[in-house]
Amino acid sequence: MVKFEQVxxxxxxxxxxxxxLNLTIEKGQFVVLVGPSGCGKTTSLKMINRLIEPTSxxxxxxxxxxxxxxxxxxxxxxxxxxxTVGLLPHLTVAANIALVPQLKGWPRAKCQERVEExxxxxxxxxxxxxxxxxAQLSGGQQQRIGVLxxxxxxxxxxxxxxxxxxxxxxxREQLQLELKRLQExxxxxxxxVTHDMNEALMLADRxxxxxxxxVVQDATPEGILRHPANDFVASFIGRSAQPQAVEELExxxxxxxxxxxxxxxxxxxxxxxxxxxxxVDSLLVVKDGVLKGTVRARDxxxxxxxxxxASVSEVLSLVPVAxxxxxxxxxxxxxxxxxxxxxxxxxxxxxxxxGVVTRAxxxxxxxxxxxxxxxxxxxxxxxxxxxxxK
Amino acid sequence: xxxxxxxxxxxxMVEYFAGNSxxxxxxxxxxxxxxxxxxxxxxxxxxxxxxxxxTRYSLLERIVMGLGxxxxxxxxLALLALFIPLGLGIGNKPAIVALFLYSLLPIMRNxxxxxxxxxxxxxxxxxxxxxxxxxxxxxxxxxxxxxxxMAGVRTATVIAIGTATLSAMVGGGGLGRYIVRGLQLxxxxxxxxxxxxxxxxxxxxxxxxSNLERWATPEGLRLxxxxx
Numbered sequence: 001m002v003k004f005e006q007v008x009x010x011x012x013x014x015x016x017x018x019x020x021l022n023l024t025i026e027k028g029q030f031v032v033l034v035g036p037s038g039c040g041k042t043t044s045l046k047m048i049n050r051l052i053e054p055t056s057x058x059x060x061x062x063x064x065x066x067x068x069x070x071x072x073x074x075x076x077x078x079x080x081x082x083x084t085v086g087l088l089p090h091l092t093v094a095a096n097i098a099l100v101p102q103l104k105g106w107p108r109a110k111c112q113e114r115v116e117e118x119x120x121x122x123x124x125x126x127x128x129x130x131x132x133x134x135a136q137l138s139g140g141q142q143q144r145i146g147v148l149x150x151x152x153x154x155x156x157x158x159x160x161x162x163x164x165x166x167x168x169x170x171x172r173e174q175l176q177l178e179l180k181r182l183q184e185x186x187x188x189x190x191x192x193v194t195h196d197m198n199e200a201l202m203l204a205d206r207x208x209x210x211x212x213x214x215v216v217q218d219a220t221p222e223g224i225l226r227h228p229a230n231d232f233v234a235s236f237i238g239r240s241a242q243p244q245a246v247e248e249l250e251x252x253x254x255x256x257x258x259x260x261x262x263x264x265x266x267x268x269x270x271x272x273x274x275x276x277x278x279x280v281d282s283l284l285v286v287k288d289g290v291l292k293g294t295v296r297a298r299d300x301x302x303x304x305x306x307x308x309x310a311s312v313s314e315v316l317s318l319v320p321v322a323x324x325x326x327x328x329x330x331x332x333x334x335x336x337x338x339x340x341x342x343x344x345x346x347x348x349x350x351x352x353x354x355g356v357v358t359r360a361x362x363x364x365x366x367x368x369x370x371x372x373x374x375x376x377x378x379x380x381x382x383x384x385x386x387x388x389x390k
Numbered sequence: 391x392x393x394x395x396x397x398x399x400x401x402x403m404v405e406y407f408a409g410n411s412x413x414x415x416x417x418x419x420x421x422x423x424x425x426x427x428x429x430x431x432x433x434x435x436x437x438x439x440x441x442x443x444x445t446r447y448s449l450l451e452r453i454v455m456g457l458g459x460x461x462x463x464x465x466x467l468a469l470l471a472l473f474i475p476l477g478l479g480i481g482n483k484p485a486i487v488a489l490f491l492y493s494l495l496p497i498m499r500n501x502x503x504x505x506x507x508x509x510x511x512x513x514x515x516x517x518x519x520x521x522x523x524x525x526x527x528x529x530x531x532x533x534x535x536x537x538x539x540m541a542g543v544r545t546a547t548v549i550a551i552g553t554a555t556l557s558a559m560v561g562g563g564g565l566g567r568y569i570v571r572g573l574q575l576x577x578x579x580x581x582x583x584x585x586x587x588x589x590x591x592x593x594x595x596x597x598x599x600s601n602l603e604r605w606a607t608p609e610g611l612r613l614x615x616x617x618x
Contacts, residue, residue: 051518076520086515090533090615100519133610135617149519 001157001189003025005056017043019213025191027156030183032192032204039190040213041193045159047193049078058146058312077159079150083165085142087134093145094130100153118148122178127213128327142173148296160192168241176202197236209233233369252325254365255346255355261286264313267302271312283318284345284353290355294319319345325354332357407466415481418587428437429486430547433493438539442527451502458495466492466553470560485557492553493546494507500542504535537607544599551592555584
């Protein structure tokens with residue numbers, strides 16, 4: 001689809017922005033170019049639609065030399081989204097989306113149809129938003145329109161230059177998810193530039209990490225997480241607060257710090273009510289912060305059936321498994337499995353209750369840890385769904 | 391005593407207006423049409439393209455902006471008189487040429503500034519979508535520069551209305567004729583017959599054109615500018 005062959009770009013003044021870049025991007029891939037500012041990622045992107053011309057080397061698009069193609073035609077066939085959105089402020093949302101189709105001479109009715117289809121695709125009502133101006137939209141909505149504008153003429157290739165960089169974190173994540181969904185649905189080839197490693201990990205099929213105009217590592221998100229090519233990549237991943245490896249986690253990293261508790265002098269009826277309210281089958285008995293034991297629902301029933309009045313202290317049993325906050329998570333997990341219990345209690349050296357680790361929280365950690373690779377998560381989900389079906 | 395004199399003068403002026411209304415209306419319309427609309431209109435036709443070209447070629451920018459500045463620096467009366475010996479004779483002709491030259495700079499400069507003021511990101515987005523340079527100009531740069539260009543036209547018009555009164559000095563028509571005649575005959579009320587309508591016209595033109603400027607600004611652009 002796109003091929004860089006020994007491409008270099010030296011700017012006036014001698015700055016080498018891109019240094020002998022070789023890169024082949026296949027059709028349908030979601031490739032993220034990532035790296036610190038000045039690494040040449042944006043320059044590489046802009047050389048594809050010839051907003052910047054390479055100093056040497058050749059870029060091929062569909063096996064044709066980019067520089068041999070008519071630049072206007074080339075650009076009309078490549079979607080382009082930029083960080084500052086770049087919607088034309090004097091045109092309505094509909095007119096902005098229809099820009100490239102209009103440039104390509106689509107009939108008016110077809111343009112309008114396409115605009116409506118695209119707006120509906122991102123859940124924006126064409127009747128409400130079509131006639132608005134960009135200034136009347138929120139930042140997130142504007143960038144949705146920016147993405148739709150790039151999709152409008154149905155190009156096979158879309159270039160995105162830090163499109164979500166200026167958005168607040170919540171909106172950004174929302175748009176990332178939408179983009180990922182759109183890409184899976186539409187199977188476009190997307191080349192996406194960002195300096196945010198988390199964004200790259202979330203979106204990419206393939207990540208190309210760049211530094212000083214060259215490729216440092218080119219691999220799947222999982223490949224990069226598992227086998228960083230060098231210290232630079234490792235620190236780049238580290239800096240983006242990538243989830244820790246499971247092996248390194250300790251109990252305190254994952255424990256639930258607010259388990260459901262009860263004081264020993266409380267009545268059994270109250271204990272039962274609290275269990276029902278919190279949807280748990282056992283309570284931890286705590287006096288002045290110190291763990292005294294646990295009380296299980298099944299221990300309560302005999303008393304309640306006989307209508308006896310008793311306090312929690314009379315029925316509590318000892319906690320089967322306890323660990324310390326700095327116990328490795330793997331040890332806690334092993335105990336969970338061994339004792340066939342639902343939770344492991346975490347206490348410190350003075351016997352004070354610090355939290356609990358449940359089976360559910362372990363699953364959460366594992367999923368979180370695999371989020372690094374979207375496909376892996378999906379595989380898990382698929383396997384889980386398949387397993388449940390059998 | 392002076393108050394009485396002013397009242398007498400005003401009274402004479404009103405009488406003169408009433409007695410010579412058709413002649414005065416002719417002077418007003420000559421002032422507007424021949425000495426303002428013609429030179430400013432021609433200036434728009436020349437200055438807007440020059441301003442656009444100046445944004446494309448920096449050499450041209452230096453030449454036309456430099457020339458415009460030189461013209462603007464020449465005292466208006468001197469510029470009016472300059473064209474008499476240059477073969478245009480006396481009358482409206484040298485006045486129209488001088489007023490045209492005088493209007494060029496504000497329009498040219500504002501066209502240049504307006505287009506240069508369009509954000510580079512928008513220009514890049516337009517180019518990146520595959521607009522030809524002409525499409526970028528007509529679909530993006532000019533619509534976004536309209537308010538600034540219109541402000542230049544307004545400045546040029548108001549200057550032209552005022553300067554046009556001087557054209558009577560070179561034998562031209564318009565309201566300036568009353569002012570010159572009043573000065574020559576030492577008739578205060580005649581000066582006012584020319585000066586008051588000219589001043590009112592300048593104010594009205596300023597007001598009217600600022601409304602036109604707002605009207606010509608695309609709605610989305612107005613919202614956009616308000617936000618920034």
